[in-house]
Amino acid sequence: MLVKKLTVTNFRNYRQEVLSFCPERNVIIGENAQGKTNLLEAIEFASAGKSYRTSIDSELINRGQDHAIVEVEFFARDYDHKISIVIKRKSDASTAPGAAPKSEKLIKVNGVPKGNTRGLKGHLVTVSFKSQDMSLIRGGPKDRRDWVDDLATILSSGFKTVLSRYEKAVTQRNRLLKNIFENGKLSGTDIDQLKVWDQQLATMGATIIKHRVKCLDLALPIATSYHEKISGQRETLAATYYFHSTGSENQYDEDFEAGASTPVPNTDLLNMEEREIASRLMQLYKTRRSDEITRRQTLSGPHRDDVRFTIDESDATAFGSQGQQRSLVLALKLSELKLVSDHLGEPPVLLLDDVMAELDLRRQGFLMESVHRGMQTIITTTHLDGFEEEWLSGATLISVVGGKVEKHESLVATS
Known part of the structure; x- marks a missing residue:
């Protein structure tokens, strides 16, 4: 190409x-x-x-x-x-x-x-690599979500459609949460409507999460090989998916250190059926309902999740040196390039x-x-x-x- x-x-x-x-x-x-x-x-x-x-x-x-x-x-x-x-x-x-x-x-x-x-x-x-891509490690959860989602869009047919529908559904659910907050009470009709939106979001959200984890599972071995060549060291790379279940993204680092976000090993998610992931999301919606009404926004789901990269079990964002971070980002981008090339059958x-x-x-x-x-x-x-x-x-x-x-x-x- x-x-x-x-x-x-x-x-x-x-x-x-x-x-x-x-x-x-x-x-x-x-x-x-x-x-x-x-x-x-x-x-x-x-x-x-x-x-x-x-x-x-x-x-x-x-x-x-x-x-x-x-x-x-x-x-x-x-x-x-x-x-x-x-x-x-x-x-x-x-x-x-x-x-x-x-x-x-x-x-x-x-x-x-x-x-x-x-x-x-x-x-x-196209596959791009720019200086802003250092935000994959140094930036917030959205930067890492966007990278995985862009890769999944190329590798997984239909992923972009599901993601777009999910984002629209989140907007609709947030509008309902705002109306409930402004009315000052939660009626039976409101509960029924929330259940409908919860089910839709959980179903689509599980599909999104599953695709993300599959992409990470494909990328990590390739990135590890590149990282060893770049750094000249045998360092183990890993990625952990986090269900972000509390707080705001601006407070993510504090939440992460406090354990407020729930880590789920990628191997566990790969082995889970989508209905199991959806069930977990439904539980998060139920647990956070009061906070969601107060904040007028959906606080759980793939639109708030994160991926944390580690080098030899040490969090790359919090503890990685600048050199390690640069090597990791370069390795991730090169793994993206190889995956896309293999998928297309041409570079x-x-x-x-x-x-x-x-x-x-x-x-x-x-x-x-x-x-x-x-x-x-x-x-x-x-x-x-x-x-x-x-x-x-x-x-x-x-x-x-x-x-x-x-x-x-x-x-x-x-x-």
């Missing part, structure tokens, strides 16, 4: 640019804040129909313009394809002052209109955004060695220091200044 051409119009700080990429190594170079990351964002936007940097599509439109266009021509599964996404501002007088302007997306795949972003699934698959497009700044020379070298020939890589950087001459040989170099491509050249291959 490879991107052949990217065309951006009024996207972020770009007015209009057309970029061609070579089948293997592509380096986008430029100073900070010139638009390097915006180009990778455009490719990911074409892949998933959403930005990893903002949930507000109108922010992607160049200031003063009323629309933006991203077009990607790519090769996958022995055929040429094209994805086109147009973002249009909607003039709506009802938009509150200070609120983000509303927008709509028009999506086409090979000229065929798609009603929503689900129509993009599986066409252009995805690898997007590396300024990761050299986060890794020391040894880890930089390991990453570059792991990016094998035959896989398209598009990497952003402020300089070429740290790149081996052999790796750069034959690469396409794209120089970006102020939202414009100033230079587009192929580096001479050495014999």
Whole structure:
């Protein structure tokens, strides 16, 4: 799988640019804040129909313009394809002052209109590694949930649909909890409605948890192998799934230390039937009902769970050194890359955004060695220091200044 051409119009700080990429190594170079990351964002936007940097599509439109266009021509599964996404501002007088302007997306795949972003699934698959991915270890539970969910979306058919339905059901249940709180009492009708929502959430939640744990079970052995090579040590990696049953996510670290969240070994979850997991969730809803009404939100379920990574049984977030954390994240991302490649039967497009700044020379070298020939890589950087001459040989170099491509050249291959 490879991107052949990217065309951006009024996207972020770009007015209009057309970029061609070579089948293997592509380096986008430029100073900070010139638009390097915006180009990778455009490719990911074409892949998933959403930005990893903002949930507000109108922010992607160049200031003063009323629309933006991203077009990607790519090769996958022995055929040429094209994805086109147009973002249009909607003039709506009802938009509150200070609120983000509303927008709509028009999506086409090979000229065929798609009603929503689900129509993009599986066409252009990317795996990205950026400096923000250190949040896998240093960040909060949502960062780790998002990583596992993104992987499950690629590996598990139907997972994204279940996750989307679950999130909508949580919103509906929260609305009911708010109404109960405002009414000041819990009626028989309210109890009946809660039972209906509880059953739906427990059933879908069990499916989500099962998929997450399966993905972790696939990723951990691969990540362990990579981690040993990176660190040069035989350290045991493990991941434990936590049912977060109390408190708020902002208080998670304190809850974790106090044991307020319930750890469940992944092997136990793998051996449990979904109905057993659903039963456990139903019990959590029942136990937390009073607190949920007071807080007007659903406090238990996969939308609040966490995954904790350990190195030799020591929690990597709380006790891992910076070097250990960097090695762990790199190993996890490389395991993701291998799993996706094996699943697709061909390598995805690898997007590396300024990761050299986060890794020391040894880890930089390991990453570059792991990016094998035959896989398209598009990497952003402020300089070429740290790149081996052999790796750069034959690469396409794209120089970006102020939202414009100033230079587009192929580096001479050495014999």
